[in-house]
Amino acid sequence: MASFAFISFVGLRKSSPEKHHHHSLTTLPKCIAPSQAHYRRLNVVAAKTSPKITGRNLRVAVVGGGPAGGAAAETLAKGGIETFLIERKLDNAKPCGGAIPLCMVGEFELPLDIIDRRVTKMKMISPSNIAVDIGQTLKPHEYIGMVRREVLDAYLRDRAATSGATIINGLFVKMDKPQEKNAPYVLHYNAYNGKTGSTGERMSIEVDAIIGADGANSRVAKSIEAGDYEYGIAFQERVKIPDDKMQYYENVAELYVGNDVSPDFYGWVFPKCDHVAVGTGTVTHKPDIKKFQLATRLRTHDKILGGKIIRVEAHPIPEHPPSKESGGEGSPGRRCGGVCDEMLR
Ligand SMILES: Cc1cc2nc3c(=O)[nH]c(=O)nc-3n(C[C@H](O)[C@H](O)[C@H](O)COP(=O)(O)OP(=O)(O)OC[C@H]3O[C@@H](n4cnc5c(N)ncnc54)[C@H](O)[C@@H]3O)c2cc1C
Numbered sequence: 001m002a003s004f005a006f007i008s009f010v011g012l013r014k015s016s017p018e019k020h021h022h023h024s025l026t027t028l029p030k031c032i033a034p035s036q037a038h039y040r041r042l043n044v045v046a047a048k049t050s051p052k053i054t055g056r057n058l059r060v061a062v063v064g065g066g067p068a069g070g071a072a073a074e075t076l077a078k079g080g081i082e083t084f085l086i087e088r089k090l091d092n093a094k095p096c097g098g099a100i101p102l103c104m105v106g107e108f109e110l111p112l113d114i115i116d117r118r119v120t121k122m123k124m125i126s127p128s129n130i131a132v133d134i135g136q137t138l139k140p141h142e143y144i145g146m147v148r149r150e151v152l153d154a155y156l157r158d159r160a161a162t163s164g165a166t167i168i169n170g171l172f173v174k175m176d177k178p179q180e181k182n183a184p185y186v187l188h189y190n191a192y193n194g195k196t197g198s199t200g201e202r203m204s205i206e207v208d209a210i211i212g213a214d215g216a217n218s219r220v221a222k223s224i225e226a227g228d229y230e231y232g233i234a235f236q237e238r239v240k241i242p243d244d245k246m247q248y249y250e251n252v253a254e255l256y257v258g259n260d261v262s263p264d265f266y267g268w269v270f271p272k273c274d275h276v277a278v279g280t281g282t283v284t285h286k287p288d289i290k291k292f293q294l295a296t297r298l299r300t301h302d303k304i305l306g307g308k309i310i311r312v313e314a315h316p317i318p319e320h321p322p323s324k325e326s327g328g329e330g331s332p333g334r335r336c337g338g339v340c341d342e343m344l345r
Helices: 002-010 067-078 102-107 149-162 219-223 243-249 286-299 334-344
Strands: 059-063 082-087 117-119 121-125 131-133 144-146 166-176 185-193 198-207 209-212 231-240 252-258 262-271 276-282 308-318
Touching: 059 067, 059 185, 059 198, 067 082, 067 149, 067 209, 082 149, 102 144, 117 262, 149 166, 166 219, 185 209, 209 219, 231 286, 243 252, 243 262, 252 286, 262 286, 276 286
Parallel strands: 059 082, 059 209, 082 166, 121 252
Antiparallel strands: 117 144, 121 131, 166 185, 185 198, 231 276, 231 308, 252 262, 262 276
């Protein structure tokens, strides 16, 4: 599991040379708020002709606005499909490490300014705290991108909206399946109420298909009885550390291994724009996650000493796609495994 995760997140796979190289690797990037990110158009990839059903566009609802949902909605909208993207929490930040391989930058056409840091030095640190440099296989143009999920996810959703998708801030509750041929799915959701800051009015929309990208514990998957699947829990603290300590992490990411930090994953310290993210995860020992997090912090010793925790995040994250495919009734399918799944290939 650890090596599996490692390969997927630190991106040690074949990649094509980087085309755009705007910042030098030592440049300290400025912190970009999600809304300030620079968006540019994709050269896409979706069908040129719009699928029509009796004189109208096909309608698809994508439930979940993480990377899988944002990317799916953009592709659908670009293909001329009337697309609704439903996300319960638009400022949601997943505590996944946010390390992305170079291939993802190309495949998702990510602009470089949403990448906080382009790290070339990786250290794997043993249970007895022996550090081994593992970034040496990177070629001169290669790096591991460090993103903040609130920035990446918002960017992908906004790009879907620019392509024509309607973004709905709401909690998907349930769906009514079509009872006769050509009848629509009726999808029920609680719209977010901006005034009270809570879920508000019950709403429904009719669509021809539903894509489940609602992550771990997917309600879409349950609705279509797509089967159970495993999920991981991730815990992460964003820590603002003193400038002299931040200098060490400017171009370094650390992976801590050992049963103290996680029996089946690894602990990490990944540099973000002006702070570091310290986290860990587990699939097999979820109740112990806080203990693993404390151990990860302790393992960093004085490297983050004097730091201030500015944000704490914990979230279940889909680990594998459901084992059973769903024969056309909406598809949590492999995209439910999300970006990670994409990175594994
Ligand atoms: C410990 C750990 C560390 C990881 N580290 C990395 C890493 O460094 N790099 C990396 O690339 N990947 C990492 N991953 C994997 C990565 O987090 C996942 O692959 C990714 O989040 C999956 O994306 P997704 O869009 O499928 O799901 P999610 O990101 O979970 O998105 C699902 C979305 O659906 C929304 N939603 C859920 N239910 C509803 C509902 N009923 N109505 C409306 N909206 C709903 C949620 O709010 C959420 O925004 C890590 C995973 C773990 C467990």
